[in-house]
Amino acid sequence: MKKACIISVGNExxxxxxxxxxxxxxxxxxxxxxxxxVSIFKIGDDVALISDTLKRAAEQADIIIVTGGxxxxxxxxxxxxxxxxxxEDLYFDDLAWQKIESYFKRMGWVxxxxxxxxxxxxxxxxxxxxxxxxxxxxxxxxxxxxIFSMPGVPSEMKRMFAESVEPELEKISDGTVIKxxxxxxxxxxxxxxxxxxxxxxxxxxxxxxxxxxxxxVITLYIIATAKNEQDAQQLIDSDLKKLQDIFGDIIFGYDExxxxxxxxxxLRRTGKTLAIAESxxxxxxxxxxxxxxxxxxxxxxxxVTYSNQAKILxxxxxxxxxxxxxxxxxxxxxxxxxxAKAKSGSDYAIAVTGIAGPDGGTEQKPVGLVYIGIADGKxxxxxxxxxxxxxxxxxxxxxxxxxxxLRLKVSLNVV
Amino acid sequence: MKKACIISVGNExxxxxxxxxxxxxxxxxxxxxxxxxVSIFKIGDDVALISDTLKRAAEQADIIIVTGGxxxxxxxxxxxxxxxxxxEDLYFDDLAWQKIESYFKRMGWVxxxxxxxxxxxxxxxxxxxxxxxxxxxxxxxxxxxxIFSMPGVPSEMKRMFAESVEPELEKISDGTVIKxxxxxxxxxxxxxxxxxxxxxxxxxxxxxxxxxxxxxVITLYIIATAKNEQDAQQLIDSDLKKLQDIFGDIIFGYDExxxxxxxxxxLRRTGKTLAIAESxxxxxxxxxxxxxxxxxxxxxxxxVTYSNQAKILxxxxxxxxxxxxxxxxxxxxxxxxxxAKAKSGSDYAIAVTGIAGPDGGTEQKPVGLVYIGIADGKxxxxxxxxxxxxxxxxxxxxxxxxxxxLRLKVSLNVV
Numbered sequence: 145m146k147k148a149c150i151i152s153v154g155n156e157x158x159x160x161x162x163x164x165x166x167x168x169x170x171x172x173x174x175x176x177x178x179x180x181x182v183s184i185f186k187i188g189d190d191v192a193l194i195s196d197t198l199k200r201a202a203e204q205a206d207i208i209i210v211t212g213g214x215x216x217x218x219x220x221x222x223x224x225x226x227x228x229x230x231x232e233d234l235y236f237d238d239l240a241w242q243k244i245e246s247y248f249k250r251m252g253w254v255x256x257x258x259x260x261x262x263x264x265x266x267x268x269x270x271x272x273x274x275x276x277x278x279x280x281x282x283x284x285x286x287x288x289x290x291i292f293s294m295p296g297v298p299s300e301m302k303r304m305f306a307e308s309v310e311p312e313l314e315k316i317s318d319g320t321v322i323k324x325x326x327x328x329x330x331x332x333x334x335x336x337x338x339x340x341x342x343x344x345x346x347x348x349x350x351x352x353x354x355x356x357x358x359x360x361v362i363t364l365y366i367i368a369t370a371k372n373e374q375d376a377q378q379l380i381d382s383d384l385k386k387l388q389d390i391f392g393d394i395i396f397g398y399d400e401x402x403x404x405x406x407x408x409x410x411l412r413r414t415g416k417t418l419a420i421a422e423s424x425x426x427x428x429x430x431x432x433x434x435x436x437x438x439x440x441x442x443x444x445x446x447x448v449t450y451s452n453q454a455k456i457l458x459x460x461x462x463x464x465x466x467x468x469x470x471x472x473x474x475x476x477x478x479x480x481x482x483x484a485k486a487k488s489g490s491d492y493a494i495a496v497t498g499i500a501g502p503d504g505g506t507e508q509k510p511v512g513l514v515y516i517g518i519a520d521g522k523x524x525x526x527x528x529x530x531x532x533x534x535x536x537x538x539x540x541x542x543x544x545x546x547x548x549x550l551r552l553k554v555s556l557n558v559v
Numbered sequence: 560m561k562k563a564c565i566i567s568v569g570n571e572x573x574x575x576x577x578x579x580x581x582x583x584x585x586x587x588x589x590x591x592x593x594x595x596x597v598s599i600f601k602i603g604d605d606v607a608l609i610s611d612t613l614k615r616a617a618e619q620a621d622i623i624i625v626t627g628g629x630x631x632x633x634x635x636x637x638x639x640x641x642x643x644x645x646x647e648d649l650y651f652d653d654l655a656w657q658k659i660e661s662y663f664k665r666m667g668w669v670x671x672x673x674x675x676x677x678x679x680x681x682x683x684x685x686x687x688x689x690x691x692x693x694x695x696x697x698x699x700x701x702x703x704x705x706i707f708s709m710p711g712v713p714s715e716m717k718r719m720f721a722e723s724v725e726p727e728l729e730k731i732s733d734g735t736v737i738k739x740x741x742x743x744x745x746x747x748x749x750x751x752x753x754x755x756x757x758x759x760x761x762x763x764x765x766x767x768x769x770x771x772x773x774x775x776v777i778t779l780y781i782i783a784t785a786k787n788e789q790d791a792q793q794l795i796d797s798d799l800k801k802l803q804d805i806f807g808d809i810i811f812g813y814d815e816x817x818x819x820x821x822x823x824x825x826l827r828r829t830g831k832t833l834a835i836a837e838s839x840x841x842x843x844x845x846x847x848x849x850x851x852x853x854x855x856x857x858x859x860x861x862x863v864t865y866s867n868q869a870k871i872l873x874x875x876x877x878x879x880x881x882x883x884x885x886x887x888x889x890x891x892x893x894x895x896x897x898x899a900k901a902k903s904g905s906d907y908a909i910a911v912t913g914i915a916g917p918d919g920g921t922e923q924k925p926v927g928l929v930y931i932g933i934a935d936g937k938x939x940x941x942x943x944x945x946x947x948x949x950x951x952x953x954x955x956x957x958x959x960x961x962x963x964x965l966r967l968k969v970s971l972n973v974v
Contacts, residue, residue: 156771158596159739160586161780163578167601171575181573183612186582186599189769197598200615217753217770218760256750278750297772299948324574335631335671335693345633354604355632356571357712365576420842420863426849427835427842430863434841437917437950445869448835448845448861450854454903458860458873488869502852533691533714535852 145320148174149201150184153194153212153222154296157186166211166301173305177313178320179207189213194225202289207316209309212296214279216258223264223282226293230286232267236260240271244278272308276300283312290316322369323376327387328397329362330548337362340390344383351379359540393555396548403547404432404439410554411442411492418550419445419488421459421480423471424498424514426450429543445488449480459483459495472497474515474526481517481524492554493519494546500535512538516546518553525553560735563594564616568627568637569711570603581626581716588720592728593737594622604628609640617704622731624724627711629694631673638679638697641708645701647682651675655686659693687723691715698727705731737784738791742802743812744777745963752777755805759798766794774955808970811963818962819847819854825969826857826907833965834860834903836874836895838886839913839929841865844958860903864895874898874910887912889930889941896932896939907969908934909961915950927953931961933968940968 150170156162164186171181182204185197194213201208213222227234241263248255262279265271272281272294279295281304292309294301329337334357338345341364344353351368364387368379388395397406411418420430420443430446433439447458452471455461460483461476469475480495498514505511512531517524529545531538565585571577579601586596597619600612609628616623628637642649656678663670677694680686687696687709694710696719707724709716744752749772753760756779759768766783779802783794803810812821826833835845835858845861848854862873867886870876875898876891884890895910913929920926927946932939944960946953 154771155769156778156780157583158586158599159590159780159782160583160588160596161741161778162771162773163580163583165578168572168575168578171573173575175574181575182602182608184573184601186601187597193597215770216750218762219769253748254751256754258750258753299952326576333668335673336669338632338673339671347633354570354634355630356569356577358577363571363576365571365574367574422842425846426854426858427837427845427861427863428849430842431840431846434843434863434865435951437915439841440865443841444866445873446842446863446865447873448842448849448863450849450861451859454860457902458862487872500852536850537714 145318146179146207146316147205148179148181148207148209149205150181151194151197151201151208151210152184152186152296153189153210153225155188155219157212158188166296166298169298169302170209170211170305173310174313175322175324177310177317178322179313179317180322189219189221191221191224191228194222195228198226198229198291202287206289207313208289208291210291210293211301214262214281214293214295216256216261216278220261222293223266226284226291227266230266230268230284234264235267237263237265237271240265240280243273243280247278272304274300274304275307276303281308320369320371321373321376322367323373323380325366325380325384326399327364327366327384327391327395328401329364329391329394330360330396330544331394332362334362337364344386351383353383359537360544393552396551402432403544403551404436407547407551407554408433408436408439408442410551410558414554414558416491416554417442417444417488419484419490419493421447421449421484421493421495423449423455423480423496424500425496425539425543425546428539429494429496429546432543432547444490445484447484455480459487470509472499472509472513472515474528477515477517478524478526481519481526485519491521492550493517494550495519496542496546498538498542500538502535514538514542516542516549518546518549520553520557525549560733561594561622561731562620563589563596563622563624564620565596565599566609566612566616566623566625567599567601567711568604568609568625568640570634572601572627573603581711581713584713584717585624585626585720588725589728590737590739592725592732593735594728594732595737604634604636606636606640606643609637610643613641613644613706617702621704622728623704623706625706625708626716629677629696629708629710631671631676631693635676637708638681641699641706642681645681645683645699649679650682652678652680652686655680655695658688658695662693687719689715689719690722691718696723735784735786736788736791737782738788738795740781740795740799741814742779742781742799742806742810743816744779744806744809745775745811745959746809747777749777752779759801766798768798774952775959808967811966817847818959818966819851822962822966822969823848823851823854823857825966825973829969829973831906831969832857832859832903834899834905834908836862836864836899836908836910838864838870838895838911839915840911840954840958843954844909844911844961847958847962859905860899862899870895874902885924887914887924887928887930889943892930892932893939893941896934896941900934906936907965908932909965910934911957911961913953913957915953915957917950929953929957931957931964933961933964935968935972940964
């Protein structure tokens with residue numbers, strides 16, 4: 145089986161100023177061609193280090209994918225690092241330069257002399273066109289290894305990978321199939337999940353079952369390796385059935401599904417609509433719901449009632465209730481949900497009110513205290529939560545919990 | 560000067576399922592101790608590869624920081640990889656196990672036998688307590704190098720780093736000072752910026768000026784290296800002045816400032832309030848504004864008027880205007896902004912309406928067409944934009960543009 149290494153180049157990556165998302169994206173795409181990634185390297189714009197890291201990557205893998213450092217500024221020196229590694233010189237490619245110039249013309253931009261830098265390539269490289277930007281990529285064959293060099297701008301890299309790198313990967317695939325199925329759980333801790341899994345996580349099993357945690361969501365990966373698609377799928381299906389039997393409705397979704405996709409599908413399938421009234425989450429739940437294309441089918445009205453006045457004027461919350469119980473209370477969450485449902489004429493309404501911090505907490509009502517109300521045609525359930533950690537975590541956890549409660553409620557109404 | 564390498568361990572990192580944000584965070588914190596990062600390695604849960612990568616890191620750096628693979632599940636084998644590298648054995652630490660058990664008790668959770676795995680450490684390791692979770696970290700001194708091993712859960716890692724790793728780093732700092740100042744620009748392309756910069760980006764300069772682009776925001780990094788704090792600051796100040804002269808109000812912020820911080824500061828300083836009415840961004844702008852603690856001082860009312868009916872009922876948009884010009888039009892954006900301002904009684908209102916895609920576009924009104932209205936006490940400016948790329952990009956770019964337009968408007972009103 146062919147293996148790959150990924151090298152992400154850029155001073156901004158090792159200074160911590162930019163989080164490298166390219167390597168994760170590439171790793172995922174490589175798996176489709178049954179090419180597992182051995183190591184991912186993030187290094188600065190340094191010719192010697194690029195060359196040295198290529199050497200190390202070539203020891204581990206057959207395919208090396210380099211991103212970043214192909215721009216028009218003086219710190220873009222990936223082409224030099226690769227040239228040093230393969231022991232060649234750089235040459236100026238007139239045709240590539242013409243294409244860069246015409247790209248600028250087409251976009252109505254002024255082409256700068258700096259952009260000439262982007263028309264230099266290692267001798268023997270095969271140039272890869274960039275249809276979304278000015279930096280062409282290139283492919284180099286060296287000592288039985290294949291090196292792809294692509295720009296670091298994610299949209300340009302992704303398009304170039306799909307259009308030019310994937311066809312090359314297809315040519316060298318050896319037929320082994322790796323299939324991955326993700327099962328997403330919410331509501332139990334990691335070690336409890338591990339115990340419930342029993343022997344399924346044994347290291348030498350096929351499929352292999354791995355486990356990750358992110359902000360309360362536990363993802364189990366079923367990874368099956370087989371000689372063909374069908375055998376791999378059978379291995380996956382058999383483990384999937386086991387997990388469904390063990391975890392039931394703790395499983396909220398699969399693969400790339402987020403809460404907003406699962407809830408959206410449920411609402412669309414049942415022909416129901418949703419309104420959202422947010423205080424402490426400040427628009428996050430509406431934002432998540434509308435991350436999904438076509439959300440307008442089931443989501444119509446949202447309010448960010450950050451002040452008491454907004455809660456009263458927009459949702460019809462009783463000001464005496466606020467005075468008596470406080471804006472962060474089960475009573476207000478309930479009135480917000482009922483008000484949002486009535487004002488929008490929707491089938492369901494979510495309301496949240498809480499203290500996201502870092503300030504605003506008291507002994508009675510500490511930072512992290514959150515009330516979530518879910519109203520449907522029949523009633524309005526309000527639940528209290530105490531989340532810990534920071535503002536971002538509390539807001540995200542509140543949003544996830546609200547969408548999960550809605551999921552469970554809608555599912556129950558469907559049965 | 561001491562240097563560092565970071566190793567992030569986890570199969571989910573090389574399969575691309577999880578984006579590693581720990582290494583960026585650590586790299587940034589290390590710079591405070593003038594410890595630059597040479598390489599960041601992301602590798603799977605594999606004992607031999609962990610050991611081998613430690614060897615490579617030890618060739619490049621003095622300090623090696625490992626995160627991940629300390630959990631209670633069978634794929635957590637970082638402790639084994641480090642033990643192999645230093646040629647020692649693992650031992651079971653009774654005291655650490657007692658602490659894990661009492662942590663579970665305190666949280667009211669059931670401690671599982673699986674958690675015992677977390678009480679094994681390399682011989683000679685110095686155990687580091689985990690005050691936020693069950694996995695202790697540890698420190699190993701080996702062959703003149705220092706290895707820190709921390710859990711991969713970001714909140715646990717961050718707290719452990721601040722409480723236990725930073726005091727160790729202080730001890731070994733050699734006095735060289737690296738200072739970084741970030742200057743953030745919006746509204747010009749990368750090669751134009753590079754030309755405007757002239758010689759400032761020359762590679763052998765001190766300060767070094769680097770450049771990155773992310774979703775339309777260009778960040779310039781002024782990186783000064785000096786023998787002491789004061790000299791480094793002088794180098795920074797001198798370059799900063801040059802950049803301010805060159806770029807003027809194209810600069811929207813500095814360092815960690817985002818649009819929402821800059822706009823929030825401006826509103827707070829001028830004692831003004833803001834309302835937000837969103838269609839295509841679906842709550843994103845409100846979410847960004849309320850990401851900032853204390854946003855309730857200037858942000859009171861937000862609407863996510865995703866349907867025509869919501870625009871009419873909640874913001875008082877005229878239904879004839881919608882019929883005549885369509886919901887995505889300058890006219891509707893203007894009425895939304897004016898309606899939001901009036902209903903909330905705020906000083907400023909932002910309104911956006913557009914087509915985020917991927918569906919819903921027509922020849923006259925393609926995906927990416929967005930209208931942004933900004934109302935103040937005097938008038939309401941509406942501007943048309945055509946953004947390209949995908950739904951996520953269009954929504955984010957719309958939000959950034961709206962906040963930048965508000966920034967320019969509020970600044971103008973201040974003068």
